[in-house]
Amino acid sequence: MKIKFFHIAPAVLLILAAACKKDNYDAPTSTLRGALLYKGDSIGVEYNQVPFNVFQPGYGKSGGAITGTFAPDGTYSILVFDGNYQFTMPKNQGPFLWKELTASARDTLKVGLQGSQTVNIEVTPYYMVRNQQLTVSGGKVVAAFDIEKVITDAALAKNIQTVVLYINKTKFVSGASNDNIASASVAGTALPADLKNISLNVTIPAISPTQNYVFARVGVRITGVEDMIFSPLKKLTF
Amino acid sequence: MKKIYILTLAALLFSGSCKNDDKFLTIEPTTILSNDVVFSDPILVTAVLGNLYNRIVDFTGLDNDWRSFVDFSEAFPSENAQYGIVQRTGWAFSEWQTWDYTYIRELNLFIERVNAAAALTAADKKQFVAEARFLRAHYYFELVKRMGGVPIVTTTLEYDFSGSVANLQKPRNKESEVYDFVIAECEAIKGSLAATSNQKTRASAGAALAMECRAALYAASIAKYGVNTPTVTLAGNEVGIPSSMANAYYTTSLKAAREIISGSAGTYKLYQALPNLSDNFAQLFLDKSNGNQEVIFVEDFKVGSGRTHNFTVNDQPFSQSEEGQDAGRLNPSLNLVQAYEKLDNTFAPIATKDGSGAFVYYTDPLDAFAGRDARLAGTVLLPNTFFKSKKLDIWAGYQLANGTVLTSGNASDQKPLPGTTTPVQVVGDDGPVNGLEFRTQTGFYIRKYLDPTEGSGRRGRQSDVWFVRYRFGEVLLNAAEASMELGDYVAASAYINQVRSRAGLTTPITLTAANGFDRIVHERRVELVFEGHTLFDMKRWRLAHQVWDGTRIATVADLTSNLAAANKRNTNPWGLWPYKYYDPGNPNNGKWIFKETIPSNATGASRFQLGNYYSQITDAVLGANPKIIRQPNQ
Structure with a gap:
């Protein structure tokens, strides 16, 4: 028997055109x-x-x-x-x-x-980092800032465990092991009573491959709270 | 005329059919055994029970994938596709979750059907029901360890076609209630089970007591140490146990342990069959004879029966692999190796440098590990030790006098030594080379469970070493911990010293309020590592978020300090690589030095979040049953 292509071709077309039209939702937008x-x-x-x-x-x-x-x-x-x-x-x-x-x-x-x-x-938040100034001088990142105690109600307030200055090569800057190349910290008990004019500095280690900038921010670890609160991120070029 | 015939025929047809329809259509199926048939014959019931035994959920298991042993920085995975285990920075909240109420329903069904069976003898019924209750308690224990309080369902629930499933939706029980259930079940069934140490593959009185002992200890430590993680609780105590209940649980645990130790559940004792204490410790997991009276409850395997496992295939030393490229995946870490004490009960890192910072030279690589707890060499295959009468070839290269290292990416890739022209092998057949899979990348291979039987490393045959779920050594440590927490330091010291003297630590230690907790935590780590305890122990002591705190162990000083502390950080696995010293004319030529090394693929640092303490309950479960409340911190 002779195969009639003009019959098969429209059938194939029909199958291809008909499928996948109405049986799927649109992705959320x-x-x-x-x-x-x-x-x-x-x-x-x-x-x-x-x-x-x-x-x-x-x-x-x-x-x-x-x-x-x-x-x-x-x-x-x-x-x-x-x-x-x-x-x-x-x-x-x-x-x-x-x-x-x-x-x-x-x-x-x-x-x-x-x-x-x-x-x-x-x-x-329990605390906020205020008046943050991040600068680079002499191969060091220097942070000067105040901390505002937002929650002062004795029943809810919590103490500061540590305050840490983190620097990293990328925009991901935190206490996680891959998110900082260096850090400097001060214990909550060593902070001034008014939480003003706090200063931290950390030496920038050798970065490979070389880059002339780092990202820095300050984190506050609060006693009894799992997550740290961070100040705004700043890119520092040197 | 014709019509009449047809009509008559038709009438005949109709009257003839529909006669014995019931009989005609009701045919006993030939491929399915009905419940009545199955539950009339003890052998068939045993077959059903066998299926229920096979479905026991273990955290680690020999047929449960080698990766179940590798986590928590106690080991490194030497397979290219699995480096993620040591590259991740933590665990998803969904990790370790289990919620198999199908299994619980089938256990309940089994119990109900056995109870209802008319053809079984009373003795058979008692035995079967006790075993099924053991398995049910075992799974509830697994559930409560991972999920906290779960709904306790002890009967089969049936839908009544009323359009509402509200009567089937059970809320979560308190965490303590689930532990109470496990303990009560064990107490209730222990008298119905065989009280002999020869029964290891099926539930025995000893197994029930060992489970009770462990469960009560878990509940007690959650009650006691839960104060360290005040946010890991729920208001209704679905998660968290009030601290006032701690002492009662410790007492229950100690009582169950003493029942096993006294011999009333069968004769159990520590395995002491071989004169070499390391070989003895390894043999404890291999000896399947009745002479092994340490082992209480196991998952058994048998070559040729279809129930075998490929633990040895996956983890055998590369140079002795019976399956070519299939070997060496599970590499114990230096973190673990250095945790084994010296024989004078002190802690010390493996000496690699002397006081002035110069290398320590060893004539034999094994000398670096001499004078330590015998369990080290019983758990880990060290460089230059024997496996199956052949020595392991583990070394990372030649250390040259000028400070450089001569090595290559593979043992087959040979290079000439300085001053010579003949290429020689410059790295061990068994590794270590960073990124070279199936050889060790830490400098160590696993010995626990590794089967020296010829052919056990072949995929076609595999191994039938059994997996030990409960053993007498753990019961002694449970007793030591419970006694210690109850303030009885004399008894606690006596229990822990039994386990220690079996490992060659013959100078007794004295537990005190100051060192007791650290000592117990440490002893359980070195005795029970790779037996599925690590995670649950760290969770119940609420140490997990301290030990795996996400801060990388970046320096050798970090790694080797603070070894005796219970909360010693353990976030990323380290290796210890041996090198041959090459400097002809120097007295140290040909001797061995060691370097602490982070395997290049171990880039992560584990962080255990508070939300990891209790695994996530899936959205499917939460969505189907509004009475189930979410886990804390999730």
Whole structure:
């Protein structure tokens, strides 16, 4: 029998054209983004260490969360479908207080997402690094800064364990082993009582391959809190 | 006329059929055994029970992938695809999670069906039910270690087709309630199980008591040391145990341990069969005879039966591999090796340099490890030791007099020594070379569980060394710890010294309030390493976030200091590489030196976050049951 190509070709075309059209969802396009803020000042955290949860109620299910982590500068962003979401922080995460409703329920931030939206998260940190000045002199990074004790209520306030100046080759600067090339610290007990005019300096080690800049920021470790709070990052060229 | 015939025929047809439909359609299946059949014959019931035994969840297991042994900086993975284990900076919250309620349901079903079976004798029923309850308690213990408090379900739950599943949704029990359940189950079944040390592969009275002893100890230390991590708790105590319960749990643990030690559950004692104490310690895990009265409960294997494992295939020394390129994956770290004490009960790093900073020269590489705890050579294959009557060839190159090192990327890649022209081998057959997989990259191979039987390193045959889940040595250490925590330092010292003298540490130590905790933590590390205890011990003592704090051990001074402390940092594995000294005419020519080295692929530093203390409950579980509350810090 002779094979009739003019019959087969349209059939193949039909198969190719018909598949994969309506059986897939479009990928989500709405971005929910924002930053951790205290009265407009950004709160720095450690990369990949401070998680947040976004719940979408409904659909007969509860409990499952979209989980993400904050960037070092305290920003976050997730790509999701439009809908109603509730943003919250897991218990004991982050160097700040989060409002508790009851012993087992935490306050949530309701977000009705229609297209991309910026939602900043206003929180109350235990401490803030203020008036930070980072400079390079004589092969050293010198930091001068004040610390503001934000939470002073005796029941909630916590002491400073250590204050650390970290420097790194890249923008990822924290206490994690690969996130700093050098650091200098001062114990909380050695700080001046008014927490003003604190100074730290650290020698810049040899960097391979050579680069003429480092990134630096100051971190405050608070007694009994897992996550450190960081000052804004600064690029220092020398 | 014709019509009449047809009608008659049709009538006949209809009246004929539908007669004995029930009988006709009800045929006993020939490929499935019904419950009634299975639960009428003890041999068939044993087969079902065998399936339930096979599904025991272990943290590390010989058939559970060699990688289950490698984490926590106690070892380095020498396989190109697995360096991630030592390059990561921590663990996901989901790590170590388990939530297998299918297994629990099938155990409950088994118990109910055995109880309902009419054809089984009362003695058989008692035995089967006790074993199934043992397995159920075993899995609940595994659940509570990893997840904290979980719903305790002891009956099969059935859906009633009412449209609501609310009656099937159970909330989490308190963490202490799950431990109480495990302890109570062990107490209840111990009398129904064989009280003999010869029963090792099935539940025995000794196994039940050993589990009770360990579970009570875990609960006690969580109660006592939970204060160090106040945020790792939930308001309803689904996670966390009140500190007031600590002493009661320690007492329970000690009582269970004493029951085993007294011999009322069968004769158990430390394995002391060989004169060489290191060989004896290695043999403890290989000897499957009834003469091995240390081993209490195992997962057994048998060559030729289909139940074998490839631990030896994966981890045998490269130069003696029976499977070519398949070898040498599990390399114990220097962090572990240096933790073994000297025979005078003091801690010291392996001496590589003298007081003035010059190399220490050894005639035999083994001399560097001389005079130490016999368990070191029983757990780890050291450079230049025998395995299967052939010496290991571990050295990283020639150290030349001018300070440089002559080495190559492979033992087959030969180079001439200075002043000569004949190429010679400049690196050991067994490594170490950075990034050269299947040879050691730390300078050590594993000895624990490694099967010296001919052919056990072949993929076709594999090994049937059993995995020891509970053994008498651990029971003694549990007793020592419980006594110590209860303030009875005399008894605690007596228990720990039994274990130590078996390892050649014959000078007794005296536990005190000052050194007791550090000593117990250290003893469990060196005695029980690679037996699946490391993570759970560090978790229950709330030491995990201190030991794995994310700060890299960057210098030799960091590595070798503070060896006796319980919270000694252990974030990244180190190696100890031997070199041959080459300087003809020098008295040290041909002698050996050692250098502490971080394997180049070990770039990470483990950080144990507070959220790692209890593994994440999956969103699928949380979504399906709103009564389950989330873990703390997650």
